[in-house]
Amino acid sequence: MKSIKRIAVFMTMLFMLTSVFTACSKSNNDTQSSDNTTAGTTDNTTTDSTTTDSTTTDSTTTDTTATDGTTTDTSADLSGTVTMAGSTSMEKIANAAAEAFMGKYPNVTVTAEFTGSGAGIESVTNGTVNIGNSSRNLTDAEKAGGLVENIIAIDGIAIVVDTKNTVANLTKDQLAQIYKGEVTNWKDLGGSDQPIVVIGRESGSGTRDAFEELVGVKDACKYSNEINSTGGVMAKVASTPGSIGYVSLDVVDDTVNEVSVDSIQPTEENIISRTYLLSRPFVMATKGEISAQSETVQAFFAYLQSTEGKDLIKSVGLFLPN
Amino acid sequence: MSDKSFSIIGTYKTKNTVERTAEIIFIACAMFAVIAVFSITIYMIISGTPAIFQVGLKDILFGTVWKPTAENPSYGILYVILTSIVGTILSILIGVPIGLMTAVFLAETAPKRLAGIVKPAVELLAGIPSVVYGLLGILLLSPVIYKLELFVFKGSSTHQYTGGSNLISAVLVLSIMILPTVINISETALKAVPVQYKHASLALGATHIQTIFKVIIPAAKSGIVTAIVLGVGRAIGEAMAITLVAGNGANIPLPFNSVRFLTTAVVSEMSYAEGTHKNVLFTIGLVLFAFIMLINIVLNKVMKGGKKDADS
Numbered sequence: 001m002k003s004i005k006r007i008a009v010f011m012t013m014l015f016m017l018t019s020v021f022t023a024c025s026k027s028n029n030d031t032q033s034s035d036n037t038t039a040g041t042t043d044n045t046t047t048d049s050t051t052t053d054s055t056t057t058d059s060t061t062t063d064t065t066a067t068d069g070t071t072t073d074t075s076a077d078l079s080g081t082v083t084m085a086g087s088t089s090m091e092k093i094a095n096a097a098a099e100a101f102m103g104k105y106p107n108v109t110v111t112a113e114f115t116g117s118g119a120g121i122e123s124v125t126n127g128t129v130n131i132g133n134s135s136r137n138l139t140d141a142e143k144a145g146g147l148v149e150n151i152i153a154i155d156g157i158a159i160v161v162d163t164k165n166t167v168a169n170l171t172k173d174q175l176a177q178i179y180k181g182e183v184t185n186w187k188d189l190g191g192s193d194q195p196i197v198v199i200g201r202e203s204g205s206g207t208r209d210a211f212e213e214l215v216g217v218k219d220a221c222k223y224s225n226e227i228n229s230t231g232g233v234m235a236k237v238a239s240t241p242g243s244i245g246y247v248s249l250d251v252v253d254d255t256v257n258e259v260s261v262d263s264i265q266p267t268e269e270n271i272i273s274r275t276y277l278l279s280r281p282f283v284m285a286t287k288g289e290i291s292a293q294s295e296t297v298q299a300f301f302a303y304l305q306s307t308e309g310k311d312l313i314k315s316v317g318l319f320l321p322n
Numbered sequence: 323m324s325d326k327s328f329s330i331i332g333t334y335k336t337k338n339t340v341e342r343t344a345e346i347i348f349i350a351c352a353m354f355a356v357i358a359v360f361s362i363t364i365y366m367i368i369s370g371t372p373a374i375f376q377v378g379l380k381d382i383l384f385g386t387v388w389k390p391t392a393e394n395p396s397y398g399i400l401y402v403i404l405t406s407i408v409g410t411i412l413s414i415l416i417g418v419p420i421g422l423m424t425a426v427f428l429a430e431t432a433p434k435r436l437a438g439i440v441k442p443a444v445e446l447l448a449g450i451p452s453v454v455y456g457l458l459g460i461l462l463l464s465p466v467i468y469k470l471e472l473f474v475f476k477g478s479s480t481h482q483y484t485g486g487s488n489l490i491s492a493v494l495v496l497s498i499m500i501l502p503t504v505i506n507i508s509e510t511a512l513k514a515v516p517v518q519y520k521h522a523s524l525a526l527g528a529t530h531i532q533t534i535f536k537v538i539i540p541a542a543k544s545g546i547v548t549a550i551v552l553g554v555g556r557a558i559g560e561a562m563a564i565t566l567v568a569g570n571g572a573n574i575p576l577p578f579n580s581v582r583f584l585t586t587a588v589v590s591e592m593s594y595a596e597g598t599h600k601n602v603l604f605t606i607g608l609v610l611f612a613f614i615m616l617i618n619i620v621l622n623k624v625m626k627g628g629k630k631d632a633d634s
Contacts, residue, residue, distance in 0.1 A: 005342060012350045016357050118594030184479060195472070197485040202570070203391040204594030219392045224484045224580045226570040228590055235460075240468060240485035 079107035080296030086113075086120020086133030087206045088229040089248035090282050092316045093153065094133055100312055101303055108296055114229065117206025121147065124285055130297050132285040135206030135248065136213075147285045152304055153318040156249035156266040157211055157278035160237050160256040167191040169260045172277055175215050178244060181222035186242060199225045199236055199245035210280035211246045246278070250317035272319050282318065363611075370608030373397075373601035382605060388572035388582070390591070390599040397602045399587070403609065405575040406584045409493055409564075410557045417497035417557075418550055421504030422539075428505070429512040430534055448502030456563035459495040464567060467491050471578050484580045487569035492581065495563055500553035507552060511545020512538060544624065551621040558613060561585035584610045 082101075084094055091114050098110035115123075117134040124132030125145050138149045159170065167189055170178070177183040178196055187193045200223040201208040207230065212218040227233050230247050237245040238255040249266055252258055258266070261277050270276040286293055290301050303309045310320055332340075373382065377397050385398020424444070428437055464486030471488070475481045515538050523533040539546065561583075569580025570590055582590075588603050588610075595603055 005346060008346050009349055009353075012346075013353055013357075016353060115593045122594055122596055181482065184482070195475075195481075195483040197483045199485070202590055204591070219389070222482065223571060224482050224569065225487050226590070228565075236485065236487075239465065242483070243485055 077107075078105045078296060078299055080109075080294060082108065082110045082131065082296055082300050083129040084110070084112040084120075084131040084133055084284070085115055085123045085129040086131075087117040087135040087282075088114045088231070089117075089135040089155065089207050089251075090114075090133040091230070092250050093282065093313060093318060096312055096316050097300075097304060097309070100308070101300055104303070105299070108299075110300070116202065116204040116228070117209070118204025121285060124287055127287065130286065130293065131300075134283040134285055136210040136280055136283070138283060138285060142285075146287050148287075148289055150284045150286060150290065150301065151281040151321050152284050153282040153313050154271060154279055154321050155282050155318050156271045156276055157207060157214075157246050157280060158249045158252045158266055159244065159246055159259040159261060159278070160234070160252060161244050161259055162237055162239075162241050163255070163257050164241055165191060165194075165257060167259065168257075169263050171262050172215060175261065176217050179212075179215065179217050179221045179223075194242040197225070197240055197243040198223055199227065199233055199240075199243050201230075201233065201246075202226050202228050206280075207246060207248060211278065214278050214280070268319055272322065281321065366604075366608050366611050369601070369604040370611075371605075373598060373605040376598050376601060382602065383609075388587075390595070390602065395598070397598075399572075399584075399602075399606060399609070401572055401574050402582050402584055402587050402606070405489070405581045406558060406610075406613075408575040409489060409496065409581070409583060410554055412489075412493045413496035413500060413557045414550065414554060416493065417500045417553060418504055420497070421501050421549070421553070422508055422546065424501075424505050425508035425512055426534055426539070429509050430538070431530070444502055444505050447498075448506065452499060452560060452563040453566075455495050455499055456566035459491055459563065459567040463491050463494060474578065481578070482580070484569050484578065487567055487580060488578050489568070489575055489581045490577045492564040492568040492583070495567055496557045496560060499560060499563060500556050503556055504549045504553045507549035508542070508546050511542040511549065514545065515541045547624050548621065551617055551624070554617055555614060558610070558617070559585060561589045565589055584613075 082098075084098075091112075094112040094114075098112055101110050102108055112133075113129075117136060120129075120132040121134055121138070121142055122132075123129045125142070125147060132147070135155065138147055143149065159175065161167065165186065167186060170189065174183065174189060178189075179198060179200070181198070183189065183196065185193065185195055198221075200211075200221060203226070205228075212221060225236060227236060230251055233245040233247050234251060234253075234256065237243045237247075244259075249271075260266070264270050264276050266276050266278075271279045284301075284304075286297070290298055293301075304313070313320060382397050382399055383403070384400050385396060386400050387396045387398050388402065389396050424440070428441060428444075432440065466486075467488065467490055468484075468486035470490075471483060471486065475483070519537050519541055520533055523537045524530070528536070564583060565586045568583060568586055570582055570586060571580035572582045572587075573579040575581050584606055588606055591599070592603055
């Protein structure tokens with residue numbers, strides 16, 4: 001009896017140990033992609049992107065991947081999933097496009113997570129999502145990893161200050177001085193005697209990368225707060241007197257004041273013609289060309305490039321690339 | 323009277339089988355806990371050590387510059403470690419006296435009606451999720467701390483203003499968060515002191531307050547130390563609440579500096595880290611794990627010491 005008990009205990013332990021270690025080694029063999037559902041996702045629709053594989057459409061209904069290039073996408077037929085992850089600045093356009101696309105093709109599910117441009121590019125390189133949203137151009141290294149840069153819109157970065165601030169214009173040099181910590185009080189810039197609270201984004205942010213590169217302060221910025229999302233920066237600037245921050249142009253509302261850069265306002269013509277200093281592309285990166293993606297993803301990009309899609313992009317406050 | 327049924331009315335053989343099966347099931351369940359701790363330890367060590375070889379233990383633990391995404395990345399987490407230590411110590415210094423006095427109040431000196439208000443309030447405090455503490459910190463605490471900051475550093479030209487998100491805000495949020503833990507466990511410990519001690523002390527002529535501070539609290543010492551150590555565990559492991567109020571810059575932990583804790587460093591960068599950066603984040607997790615293990619070992623030693631005192 002005692003030996004049977006011993007054997008039973010031993011077998012149970014062996015079984016549990018092997019199951020734990022196979023689970024461990026399986027997750028190590030997968031590319032390290034299981035970490036993009038942690039901090040940073042807002043409570044928008046999140047997808048279980050840790051388990052979907054990007055190149056197969058695991059649609060819940062019928063499988064309509066026509067690999068011979070025929071695009072038979074009548075609204076009732078098209079089904080599948082499109083998963084996006086990335087920039088928080090692109091939240092508005094990603095959600096609007098998802099809603100409109102799902103309205104047009106009721107059997108398609110489009111989901112988006114907002115984890116930051118760096119995280120989005122990482123996810124699409126690893127194959128855990130179909131589209132990586134990035135609010136900056138892709139680097140050469142990222143393109144060498146197989147990503148294709150599909151620019152869907154041009155966006156401006158707005159410099160925002162709190163509503164009590166009287167400064168309405170900053171030159172590029174003044175911006176650089178503020179962000180490098182060389183100027184620390186608003187009175188040196190024509191405002192009231194109020195210390196400057198420098199607010200920025202975390203290091204994986206596309207907005208931060210684009211801003212630092214355009215102003216020329218890459219790796220030299222001294223932030224007092226590094227906040228993880230566009231919404232967070234807006235909230236902090238709105239509630240902290242003397243603060244300054246940068247956000248995507250389309251989220252600016254009347255809780256903050258916009259500041260013009262080099263006396264140029266961020267209007268449509270100034271942004272498209274790139275006279276306004278802080279304009280950057282919104283990129284929906286895919287692994288491989290669009291024509292190599294699944295049918296649903298191709299239909300999504302086709303939608304964005306159609307007149308409906310272009311109107312949608314304009315309606316959320318973005319600008320079309322030339 | 324069937325003699326093949328598995329009930330307490332059975333033969334010796336069936337009873338024996340039932341006993342043995344139950345034992346095996348209990349052992350298997352217990353093994354789950356052991357295996358869980360075992361595999362977590364092994365996994366943390368496996369994922370935390372590559373960075374030590376890639377970057378060098380000295381550079382990570384004693385370097386002061388945290389710039390993982392720069393051209394020449396540097397991964398020094400000395401300030402981050404110091405911030406966690408300093409932040410935990412400060413929150414303990416603030417939270418434990420308040421918690422202990424509240425526990426004394428609840429256990430010893432409260433009139434029944436007041437205790438009926440305070441006790442449910444403390445239990446409610448224990449149930450509030452930690453993110454809510456962070457949100458309240460941003461809404462209520464940050465503006466006040468910002469005004470304080472403006473006042474303290476008036477005219478200073480070298481201080482980088484943080485707008486209220488700094489070490490002090492994080493420490494205050496942490497102290498409020500460890501209050502329920504400290505209060506509940508201390509109160510249980512105080513109530514568990516044998517009532518003869520109190521009666522003997524009062525019979526010898528000591529006042530109630532003298533009895534509390536010189537007899538009851540020393541007698542409940544091991545329970546109170548348990549409460550403190552559990553509070554430390556909670557403070558050092560808290561991530562979400564203080565991400566919102568700590569400012570997230572990797573600076574030296576002075577009260578009005580924007581700081582980064584071990585936990586917030588992992589939370590804010592894990593989603594986009596890659597390669598060496600990601601490995602270093604796992605090493606940060608390993609350092610945190612080592613701290614918790616250390617605290618638990620200390621707790622066990624103190625508990626054993628306390629048991630000896632109580633038995634002697």
